[in-house]
Amino acid sequence: MRILIIGNGAAGNQAAASIRKYSPECEILMFAREYYSEYSACALPDALAGWIPINKTYLKTLADYEQQKIKTCFGQEVENIDINNQCLEAGDKKYGYDCLIIATGSRPIIPPINGSLLKGNFVLKTPRDIELIMEHKPGRVVVVGAGNIGVETAGALRNRGCDVKIVEMQDWVMPLLYDLKSANRIRSLLEKENIGVFTGERVIEVQGEQRVERLRTDQQDLECDTVIWAAGVKPNVELARQAGLKIGSLGGIEVDKYMRCTHPGVFACGDCVQSLNVITGKPSLSLLWSSAKRQADLAAANCMGQSYEYEGNCSVVIEEIMGIPCIAIGLNLQGLNGYEVEVIEQESQDLYYRLLAVNDRIAGYQCIGSLDGASSIFTMIKKGTSLSEARRVLLNQGLISTMAWYIDSRRYF
Amino acid sequence: MKRIAVNIEICDGCGVCQLVCSAQKAGQWHPSFSRIIIKRDEEFGLNVPIFCMHCSNPPCETFCVMNLIYKDHDSDLTLRHEDRCIGCRACEIACPFSAAIMDPISEAVVNCDLCGGDPQCVKYCPAGALAFIDISEAADKKRRQTAGLQILEASRKL
Amino acid sequence: MNDYPGKILEVNLSTRSISSRKVEPELIKKYLGGIGLCARILYDEIPSGADPLGEDNVLVFAAGTLVGTPFPTASRTEASAKSPLTGQFGTSNSGAFFGIQLKTAGYDALVIKGKAAEPAYLVINDDEAKILNAGFLWGKECWETVDILEQKHYGAEIALIGPAGENLVRFASIENGRYDGWGRTGLGAVMGSKNLKAVAVKGSRGRNIYDTAAMLEAVKKGQQLIKSASSYMAFTEYGTLNASIPYGKFKATSAHNFTKGTLPDWKDIGGRPIVDKYGSRHVACQSCIIACGHWAEIKEGKYAGLRIKDLEITPVMSFGATVGLDTEAIIKASEICQRYGVDMVSAGGVLGFAIELYKKGILTDEDVGFELDFGDDEAAFKLLHQVINREGIGNILAEGTKRAAEQFEQADRYAIHVKGMEIPFIDPRGRWSTWTLGMLTNIRGGDHLRCRNPVENLRYNDKDEAYMKERFGFKKPMYDRLDMPEELKSKAIDLENDTVDIPEMSKWAEDLINLYNAVGICIRPPVMEKVGPTIIAEACRAFIGIDINAADLMESSERTWNLIKLFNLREGEAVDASKFPRRFYEEDIDGNRLDEAKIQAVLEKYYQARGWDRKTGRPEANTLDRLKLDDLDN
């Protein structure tokens, strides 16, 4: 059996490792545009901050691929997939396959505005980006986008001693993860760290002669020498589209619950697909490391003959700002738009949490100040536990004694 | 395959296991350094020691952004390359039992490794609530000593 | 995918070394498993002339081929060693759950060699095997030992010896858990001589099935066959006790050490009423669909509170007829035998022998120290305990009737044994049949379990056909259904005259039972009647995936039988050893005695059927050739 994997990210590598669990022998070929071995995108902010050396962000060496018996075709762009004849073309060669796993990932969005190509514009996607940023010697930085990457990048550069500002188009920081109240807590934490936070401002252009000098928003001009774009990412679906595979409404490759594309023998996983949300059951883009790995596991299992269904994605994002842990799990009010949401919240000096429930089912959780009980809540959200079921267990001595993992969540119910 | 089993009826929550574990693993006598955690439910006066279940398909492995959690082929334990940990704590949240804990000294997240086959918490548990036994044996015992026995006793009364 | 055959675990107690080796598939094809494996291992590994109670003796436990499957009654494990009682091939077969644990731990056989320096016991847990100190168990009775070991080694099945085995009583048994055992030929003494108190086995794996659908089919077929047997209902209800009624009627029981034919109250003590009175539940061995075991409870009287799994014909007759005890005392006697680990048949035989000696004045009050009489339970138990502990006269009786008889003048004629092993409850003077000839030709001595006409009809005791033939007594459909090669069937059974040729049927029956003992199924009559080599071959093919047919199986079984015969000859079996005690030729029961010359004629024909030389007792060269037994070192 011959399996081709396009992409060398979390999904591609996890798929390869997972296939090895089923079959130590089958042939695995991995194609990637870049010449890197696998790295951890999530560790990049830590490297940018200087907490860990850049080389620690690499998860594998080329020897590791060999040891796992994965043939690598790195630095080679796949030009075309011929799904009808089960083969792909790369570098003037054709490669036939029994199964194809597309894990092409995503790329950061840089809006087509004036000045976005000037020297001093950066993204944070690969270890190389860190080197480029550090070579540029940033002093005054504006981070565009206050998503989790934006916030982490801002914190990392602040740690390097830079003067950092964040510009966010929406009305509060991390708008896809937190609601206003919890976001405000995070905002004040950022501000305590001397990071300027400007929300509800749209970037109009980047100004400068040779290099970035200023960033103009619809409200003000921000003097800076560096702009880091963290305004979201976009699935890489061009190859799939060209091959005739269906692309979904959100711009990701459409897959069924077995991670199969719209053509037999072709699977896709990771940032490039759109998958169902575990809570709403609606299509969504889950651009998370854990989702990519889970999807890759299933794609691998299913291409090895299992029929394992994907349960759906569920977001969980943890940040530590000024030493304070912040966590958002599942959906926030914006994500639950259209549903009647029950909110359970509590606020104190050091702690704020809110639990969102829809139709009795726990759907979202945000907490600033502590991670206690978060894992129980995360488990319940993924599992689809209802508030009443959680209470039933917590109120029954016999049940709770064998289901100790509920105990940490007691305070929420 | 041997694992730690808890008899919840017996555990009185004294925390000796935590002290022993922290001393063994972190060189400090402090419950918060322990890889075994006692969850206390005050409502019912329950004390439930929790530790890594060494799941076969561990969610922490999926969540680890550094791919440093692995299943050891021989022992079937869930182990870590602790030196590579960046302390993001994703595994802590992924673990339903929150059995992964942040070691405050190395700043790496760690889990129980059964002390290489001789778990010290079991050795020093004063109440005898912890046992290190074969998992299939534990299941057999339970079948015999709870379910089956109840039926047997009911039938005796007939 | 198949992982059959499994491994042989070899434990040397002298060197404390434990090793395992894969069984060669060829060996399984040739000898199947169970007794076949035992025979080959014993033949190869016991040096000629070895002392049965010495370091050189080898004790083998081998689970049958089909053990570990749901094939009906596939539960049985053969245990073999050179017998301290007969000096020849000692072997015994037991069911319950030991075999399945051994099989699921990955072993087809367990071989125990050498002698431990101190009391030891063996623990096997899948791949892990350990020799542990048994000092704390030595001297303890079996039930207590089982309790302790079950606590220590949860879920394990335990083969163990009681004080009788420790004291090297020559008819000590190996107990299989609390209530079952490898009773005959004194294997318990072999274990005792090795200082091995117990073997605890626990397996957690299983055996892959070569063809699951075919296996399920074979299991279903096997179940239906057994259920359709004419004796099935009677057996699920009353177990082996069914035999007590006809044999009582034929005056063919061992009453008062074979002096009476039957006791006046045999109907009350020996019959099926005992089940109605004391039996409360049925208990089955692994995969059994008969469940002949009965759980007995005595609610009042001297032995009130006694609860035991038993009520089998062997102890009932052994103690009820030979010693003349009443029902409750029989149950008590079974308990003593189980707790202290002695063979019930031999124990009953030895007690009966001693009581008769006492009554004849050969044993005196001085020898014994108390009065003995048939039917006196307290005296009998006192004596039994003396035997177990080798105290006083018990020390002589613990050697078995044959050896004990040598110690007293004129005692020989009261010692009821064949080749040194005490005869069970059937008196051939009362009923001569394939079954009773089997006691003579048996490779382990005076025993009824290695030969029995698969279609024996207990309604008839036709003396006109005596010696060479017995009554068939069934209609043609039974004849047609009988799973036997046509040629042999017409040779062995004469439908016109309604007779069975005893020597021919003997050979077939011995081979058939030997096959059961090799594949690990039970010899209860409903199985014997219906489960022939054809269905067994079907099950073997589905389970193991080897190409084997009914004829191959029977040949393999015959090969084992011949190999055991060769073993016995090597260990000095006399040519004329196949003879009944003198009493059977010289004393009448109900006007019957045996005619030695006629029996010799039957034996002559049996030897012909076997392809053995009557003069030397040896299998003839062409027999060995045909059976491919030419690879033995000799």
Next chain:
Amino acid sequence: MDKLIFIDYHKCVGCATCEMVCSMVHEDICSPALSRIRVVRYPTEAFNVPITCAFCESPPCVSVCPSGAITKNADSGDVAINPALCIGCRQCVQACPFGHANFSLDRGTAFKCDLCGGSPQCVEFCWTEALQYVPLDRALGGKRDAAARNILKSG
């Protein structure tokens, strides 16, 4: 559930044919440890207790399962394990009050009775009628009959 595996403990003789058949049907292997139905033997009581899934109304295994791998189908009443979701934490094994939920070390997933898709083979091969796959009212009816006969006998 319209039908259930009804167990008459007094009829069970402990032959464990059901265990063997179950592991054979589901795993192509004869191993009591891999059987869904298990027989607990009390040899000193001559009492045998076959234990299989009770298909509880609110199953503890479903509550305890942290990955949502065990679900109860509200319509059919079936309680099933989805191996794709099972993380192999063995919480269900600990939570099941009957010790029914079982765990395969080889596969690393839990497993339980699936009624063989509607024709349970343990029942098929049980010769004592200790196991019966019957509608609830029939099982209870049989029990009532037996009780009535007892009263009749003693009366």
